Amino acid sequence: MEFVGFQDGWRGVIEDVTQPLGIAETTGILPRGGTILGSSGVNPYRVDGGPAAIAEALRRHELDGLVAIGGEGTFGAGAQLADEGIRIVGVPKTIDNDLGGTDVTVGFHTAVQVATDAIDRLHSTAESHDRVMVIEVMGRHAGWIAVYAGIAGGADAILIPEQPFDLDEVCHHLRHRHLSRSSFSIVVVAEGAVPTDASVQLPAAPLDENGFPRLGGVANHLAPLIEERTGFQTRVTILGHVQRGGSPVAFDRALGTRFGVAAADLAVAGGWGRMVAWKAQEVSDVPLGDAVAERNLVPADLYREAEVFFG
Numbered sequence: 001m002e003f004v005g006f007q008d009g010w011r012g013v014i015e016d017v018t019q020p021l022g023i024a025e026t027t028g029i030l031p032r033g034g035t036i037l038g039s040s041g042v043n044p045y046r047v048d049g050g051p052a053a054i055a056e057a058l059r060r061h062e063l064d065g066l067v068a069i070g071g072e073g074t075f076g077a078g079a080q081l082a083d084e085g086i087r088i089v090g091v092p093k094t095i096d097n098d099l100g101g102t103d104v105t106v107g108f109h110t111a112v113q114v115a116t117d118a119i120d121r122l123h124s125t126a127e128s129h130d131r132v133m134v135i136e137v138m139g140r141h142a143g144w145i146a147v148y149a150g151i152a153g154g155a156d157a158i159l160i161p162e163q164p165f166d167l168d169e170v171c172h173h174l175r176h177r178h179l180s181r182s183s184f185s186i187v188v189v190a191e192g193a194v195p196t197d198a199s200v201q202l203p204a205a206p207l208d209e210n211g212f213p214r215l216g217g218v219a220n221h222l223a224p225l226i227e228e229r230t231g232f233q234t235r236v237t238i239l240g241h242v243q244r245g246g247s248p249v250a251f252d253r254a255l256g257t258r259f260g261v262a263a264a265d266l267a268v269a270g271g272w273g274r275m276v277a278w279k280a281q282e283v284s285d286v287p288l289g290d291a292v293a294e295r296n297l298v299p300a301d302l303y304r305e306a307e308v309f310f311g
C-alpha cells in the first residue's frame, strides 16, 4: 500500500497540505508522544465547502480512502462524512477514553500513568507537610483518568463528572480521616467534576472554536473551600497537558500498532465507515457512528470500587 499524510487533522485534508508517510518517515516513532502529522480542532462542517474539499483531495491524490485518527471532534465530523459517501476508517485516540464503541482509546493508559506518577510525587509533600493535595486531571466530561489514576495512586477522594459531589461530604470525610488515622489527604478531581451544593459556584467554561467548553481550573475553586471547611492547609496541582506528552506506555504502543494493522486490513476489506476498536481484550471494529453516538462514561460500579478506598 502507499500512504500520504495530511497535516493537522481535517484542516490538512481541506487545504490539501500533505507530507510523505512511508517507512522512512515513520521508523522510530514508537517511543514518541504526540503526532508527527500535527493536529487541529478544525471541523469540516464549519468550513465553507469543507466536505467537498475533502472529497476533492481524495480524488486528486487517487486515494482509496482516509484513515482518521482522533476523538470526539474527529469522529463527530468523520461519521457524517462517511454517511455522505467519503471512505473513512477510524482509529480511536484520545486520553479521555470517552469514545463509544471501544473499551479503550490510544493514549488513555499513558495519561493514567503520568497522573499516577504525579500522585506518587505529591504524596511526599502531603505527608511531610500534613496537607491536603488537590490534583486536577483532564478527561472532559468523563472521569476515566481520575478514577484509574486515583485508584492506582491511592487517592483519598476522587471527584468525577459522572458522580456529582457534595463538597461538605468530601470535607467531612477528610476531617474524619485526619482525626482518625492520617495527617494528609490526596484528592483527585477530574476537570469536568460538578458539585451538587449551591454553595460551590464554578464559573461557566469558555467555549472553544467548535463550541465545546474549554475545561480546566476546577481545583483552584475547590481548594480554598476545602481549606476553609476543614482547617487543613490545601494545595493545588493542575496536571494539564503534561498528561498528553512524553513517551507512551507499552500498552498504548502495542494498541496503536495493532489498531494500525487492523485499520489497514479494514481498508483492504472495504470496511469503510467503520472504526477499529478494543472489545473484550480483542481488536475488532464497529460502525464509525458508534464512536460518538453515546459517550463512554465511568460506570457507577467502577466508581463504587474506587470509593472502597476513600479515607
Ligand code: F6P
Pocket: 071, 094, 095, 096, 138, 139, 140, 191, 215, 244
Ligand atoms: O480531549 C483531550 C483533552 O486533553 C481534554 O482532556 C482536555 O479538556 C482538552 O483536550 C484540552 O484541549 P486543549 O489542548 O485545546 O486545551
